[in-house]
Amino acid sequence: MKFQTFLIKYGEIGIKGKNRYMFEDALVRQIRFALKDVEGEFHVYKSQARVYVDCEGIYDCDDVTEALKRVFGIVGICPVVRAEDKGFEQLKKDVTAYMDEVYPDKNITFKVDSRRAKKTYPKTSTEINRDLGEAILEAFPEIRVDVHKPDVMLRVEVRDEIYIYSEIIPGPGGMPVGTNGKAMLLLSGGIDSPVAGYMISKRGVGLEATYFHAPPYTSERAKQKVIDLAKLVSRYTGPIKLHIVNFTDIQLYIYEACPHDELTIIMRRYMMRIAEHFAKQDDCLGLITGESIGQVASQTMQSLTATNDVCTLPVYRPLIGFDKQEIVEVAEKINTYETSILPYEDCCTIFVAKHPVTKPNVERIRKSEEKLQEKIEELFKTAVETTETMVIK
Ligand code: ATP
Ligand code: MG
Numbered sequence: 001m002k003f004q005t006f007l008i009k010y011g012e013i014g015i016k017g018k019n020r021y022m023f024e025d026a027l028v029r030q031i032r033f034a035l036k037d038v039e040g041e042f043h044v045y046k047s048q049a050r051v052y053v054d055c056e057g058i059y060d061c062d063d064v065t066e067a068l069k070r071v072f073g074i075v076g077i078c079p080v081v082r083a084e085d086k087g088f089e090q091l092k093k094d095v096t097a098y099m100d101e102v103y104p105d106k107n108i109t110f111k112v113d114s115r116r117a118k119k120t121y122p123k124t125s126t127e128i129n130r131d132l133g134e135a136i137l138e139a140f141p142e143i144r145v146d147v148h149k150p151d152v153m154l155r156v157e158v159r160d161e162i163y164i165y166s167e168i169i170p171g172p173g174g175m176p177v178g179t180n181g182k183a184m185l186l187l188s189g190g191i192d193s194p195v196a197g198y199m200i201s202k203r204g205v206g207l208e209a210t211y212f213h214a215p216p217y218t219s220e221r222a223k224q225k226v227i228d229l230a231k232l233v234s235r236y237t238g239p240i241k242l243h244i245v246n247f248t249d250i251q252l253y254i255y256e257a258c259p260h261d262e263l264t265i266i267m268r269r270y271m272m273r274i275a276e277h278f279a280k281q282d283d284c285l286g287l288i289t290g291e292s293i294g295q296v297a298s299q300t301m302q303s304l305t306a307t308n309d310v311c312t313l314p315v316y317r318p319l320i321g322f323d324k325q326e327i328v329e330v331a332e333k334i335n336t337y338e339t340s341i342l343p344y345e346d347c348c349t350i351f352v353a354k355h356p357v358t359k360p361n362v363e364r365i366r367k368s369e370e371k372l373q374e375k376i377e378e379l380f381k382t383a384v385e386t387t388e389t390m391v392i393k
Helices: 019-035 061-068 088-102 125-139 192-201 220-237 248-257 260-281 301-308 324-333 362-385
Strands: 005-010 041-047 050-056 074-084 109-116 152-158 161-165 182-186 206-213 240-246 388-392
Touching: 005 019, 005 061, 005 161, 019 041, 019 050, 019 061, 050 061, 061 074, 074 088, 088 125, 088 152, 088 161, 109 125, 125 152, 182 192, 182 260, 192 206, 192 220, 192 324, 206 220, 206 260, 220 240, 220 388, 240 362, 248 260, 248 362, 260 301, 260 362, 301 362
Parallel strands: 109 152, 182 206, 206 240
Antiparallel strands: 005 050, 005 074, 041 050, 074 161, 152 161, 240 388
């Protein structure tokens, strides 16, 4: 069946009054973005508290649906057949043809639910329901009506044209990106951080990202992997501004001057500081990490406290209560898993101690950092100035 329009259903919570415009405009914008690379011509617009996508030219309905399934804010996608209004006899034919094609197995129950948006139409919605229901029953002897719990709720909307639809394909839910500000994701090449970015963005938050690499200890391939991950995440979030920080000199300096069991924590504190620097520069309202309590030594409650100690922006950790398997399930769903498990080295793994502290003391960590006084400001400045920034889409 060739569907010419997609009716977009979105959640109602939190979008009353003035916010509704913002929400709908952001949704329209994000849908346009998602369809940019899909073959076909698409007209996305809002009308009477609904959002529609009209399709023209050569397009594949499955491609359109796949793209729409990645737009946060969409709760359901209804593929619509549009019929010209050529009188009620023709409408009966159109509706039976629709049922015949969309439901080849007629051992089902149905109900017609019509809406008369065009008030001059010669039949009331009750009459439309009854007469179309009769026509369908006549056409297919097996089919039955169930007004309470039908298998198929056939919607017929009479406007200038007539819209016929019955399927609702689930969307990702959430809120359209751009309705809740922007945050800075600390994006590594691992499994967790892309998922963390996805989850926060799902609530309407635009993303920027910072990646720390350590050439020559980490390769170009490791960097490319992070760019690829950002690209995969951006299919949901829209364009991501990615900052690639050369972290080598800071890491070497920490290695040289600080106790080795504290390396990871001190390094993570510098990551947070640098990410926060870029976050503030671009009006991001928070930082995002893929941390989860107890996953590794640097993610115990004490380690998280020590890392958090240097942040002034709120740090969002959407995976904090997730087990690894639960994170993997989301990674698979959003298609980042296969890329995340490619075996390239990470900057954190190069300078790790054999026995890192698992219960760091914040005071002691601050003291250890004093050993960096001589050069750290200069190195921080250089790291920021030599950062490579690109927009991933
Ligand atoms: P991930 O799977 O996301 O790499 P992880 O289990 O390897 O996480 P850590 O290495 O302790 O955990 O990192 C915790 C978080 O710190 C990551 O989720 C990410 O947000 C951030 N992070 C770690 N390494 C980097 C890096 N090289 N660049 C940017 N952010 C990083
Ligand atoms: Mg990692």
